[in-house]
Amino acid sequence: MGVSNKITATLNFIALLCAIPIMAAGIWLASKPDNECIHSFRWPVFVLGALMLLVSLAGFIGACFNKQGLLALYLFCMAALIILILVLLIFAFTVTRPDGSYSVPGRAYREYRLDGFSKWLRDYVTDSGTWQKIRTCLADSDTCPKLNQQYISADQFFMAHISPLQSGCCKPPTLCGYNYVNPTLWINPVNPGADQDCLLWNNDQNLLCYNCNSCRAGLLGNLRKEWRRANVILIVAVVVLIWVYLIACSAFKNAQTEELFRRYKQGWA
Structure with a gap:
């Protein structure tokens, strides 16, 4: 050689x-x-x-x-x-x-706005057919259920550094004013916020906020990270x-x- x-x-x-x-x-x-x-x-x-x-x-x-x-x-x-x-x-x-993330007073985790991400990514996840498949996949995963095993009290959860996906899909947005029971169970406020996601939140463990724009934004936040x-x-x-x-x-x-x-x-x- x-x-x-x-x-x-x-x-x-x-x-x-x-x-x-x-x-x-x-x-x-x-x-x-x-x-x-x-x-x-x-x-x-x-x-x-x-x-x-x-x-x-x-x-x-x-x-x-x-x-x-x-x-x-x-x-x-x-x-x-x-x-x-x-x-x-x-x-x-x-x-x-x-970056579509923003900080929330009194919370260690960040929350996410869909319009803060690139148009290409937004268009990809907002397509109804694509999102329906993604939503079903997320609901079948342990992304949200495992939060109930990790955090008990509200203080523990609010100070947790949960993933963007968990922040967007597993709980209602903070601005909606829901009251904490556990990470995936929240009591409806008397006057929920005007944001559409506030009305889409559901305590049914198969629904949660999987149809919310915050969930789509959380998915994009995870991808970005x-x-x-x-x-x-x-x-x-x-x-x-x-x-x-x-x-x-x-x-x-x-x-x-x-x-x-x-x-x-x-x-x-």
């Missing part, structure tokens, strides 16, 4: 290692209750990581066995994957930049991959030069 191919093999091993945290981030995202209910958001990061793993493995094999055609294919596929990750990063940052965390891993990974790719391109050119020189010497021998 030539020096250039050794360098390429080492770089591909590094790229292969970079694929592991990308796949781990994808699995982490897919395991979240909100992403379990939104299938189109569930696996793109994991799929990109898996493709990166396969491409890096192909490049490693091509470098070890001096398969120049396989190395050329590796460089093309790696460039395409880096571009895809960059596109995903830009898209994710764009649609998750607006999780994807921005995943973006940190993707940024670090793509920076390393770009560095690896540029050096691999240089090593590939050197390997071709070495091969031409070797053939030239053989022709004169």
Whole structure:
């Protein structure tokens, strides 16, 4: 194995290692209750990581066995994957930049407004057919029931850092003036707030606030929080991959030069 191919093999091993945290981030995202209910958001990061793993493995094999055609294919596929990750990063940052959360006096958790999020995300969850599927999935999950096991008193609950999804779907908005019994059971006020969500709240454990705009907003708040965390891993990974790719391109050119020189010497021998 030539020096250039050794360098390429080492770089591909590094790229292969970079694929592991990308796949781990994808699995982490897919395991979240909100992403379990939104299938189109569930696996793109994991799929990109898996493709990166396969491409890096192909490049490693091509470098070890001096398969120049396989190395050329590796460089093309790696460039395409880096571009895809960059596109995903830009898209994710764009649609998750607006934050629809706001603080509530006397509460540790935040509440969420649907109009505070990006139009693309709002349009996605406000589609009646899409939301009906998401709503059914959320109602079947343990997102809200587990709150009753974690918090007993009102003080405990009000000082809890619950997730955006739980804040939006499992309780009525604070402005409605409902009185606490437990995290998913509230006594109706004499004069509920004028907000539409105040009328949609229902103590039926299969209904709660799953039809509320606050629930849709809480779902988007969860997505925003999780994807921005995943973006940190993707940024670090793509920076390393770009560095690896540029050096691999240089090593590939050197390997071709070495091969031409070797053939030239053989022709004169």
